[in-house]
Amino acid sequence: MRHHRVLRVVSKFLIPFIMLFGLYVQFHGDFGPGGGFQAGVIFAAAIILYAIVFGLDHAIKVAPPRIVTKFVAIGLILYILVGVASMLLGGEFLNYSVLGSTQQGGQHLGIFLVELGVGITVAATITTIFYYFAGYRGLGDEGKE
């Protein structure tokens, strides 16, 4: 991709906006279409675009697989922790009303954290899947580039 100057310049310009849009969709899922899944996919698309245009090695320096694979689990754990926290505070599993001082406040907090967990897991999983597809070297041809 060294010779595709237009692609490199335009994607360098666009990738921060894509990530920002992903964050926007994540946190405005309450007021319009959006939510965890869409935001996770958009965020992963930004990283995939970077990997396609600039090479997998540069993308691995930016988002190292060791850390990204940990995030796959962190989102799911966050979701479960919200449920366990509501159990500890007196309600049933995943009953958000007990998380805040009012019922609506608790629900807002619960929905916020749960969507964040879903978004983190989805973004990390799609990035991980892409890394493993793009970095696959085959069983018999190591040393071939």
Added chain:
Amino acid sequence: MNTILAHYNYWIVILLMMLGFYIVIAQGNLIKKLIGLNLFQTSVFLFYISLAKVSGGTAPIFDDRFNTFSNPLPHVLILTAIVVGVATMAVGLALIVRIRDAYGTIEEDEIDRLDEMP
């Protein structure tokens, strides 16, 4: 005639479903089978979302200007189903890569032939 016009969405959705189903069972190439499965899934989503539409309604987001909304429950179910579909497709594609490495081909009848040989 009234029945046909009242359900026009569903007829086309069933046609798409059957096209996807045919691709899954009749084509021998593994990647085409997977894409046919994707087609089938998307037409099922269309079916559910057609069930959810309410005439005169709008998207199910509260606003003071509207008071009829489309049925939000199938939207939720299909949201889950779409993401499960992409997860299945990712695992299926990974399996195809490994099958290619093991057998050297991704055509179903050649794989069967290679399996029968001792």
Added chain:
Amino acid sequence: MIIQFVINITLLAFMGAVAIAILKVRNLFAVTMLSGIYSFLAATVFVLLDAVDVAFTEAAVGAGVSTVLMLATLSLIGENREKVSTHTPILPLIVVTITGVALLYGVADMPAFADPEAPANKHVIPRYLEDSKEEIGVPNVVTSILASYRGYDTLGETGVIFTAGVAVMSLLGGTFWRRRRPREEEPSEGGEG
């Protein structure tokens, strides 16, 4: 109303044409692109049917991620024409025809399209739509059902995504770390591996 009908029929007809093209075309690269077009058309139909969240997800996932993963697979496999099949598939045609006729017969019995009095819109939906304002206070009903009323299903779905990630890591992961680690641990080796 009539414009919606016309646009609906046109988009669905396009989808049918793309599906038939996927059936007939033998170049796998073209088939991948056609499936991306199919997902995108489906997302547009979803917007027409007032399902904006679903359209968003279908466009991002179907026309985005799926296409990228399929292209990655095609590049790993290295071939992009499928073989010419030598037999006519009579049995699949019979199965598909029987299933299609049965489904058409079943659909004729359904309530009319977009009927506000259909049983699918009764039962628990009026309760969700009316009580969501006081109980949860979030304007997007789909989010409130997804995260709060049916939060347990979303937990299971996140588990499914997690499992898919783990499955792909175990299937394709054997050579990933073997390639990466020498470069990370010995950067002075210089462009090798």
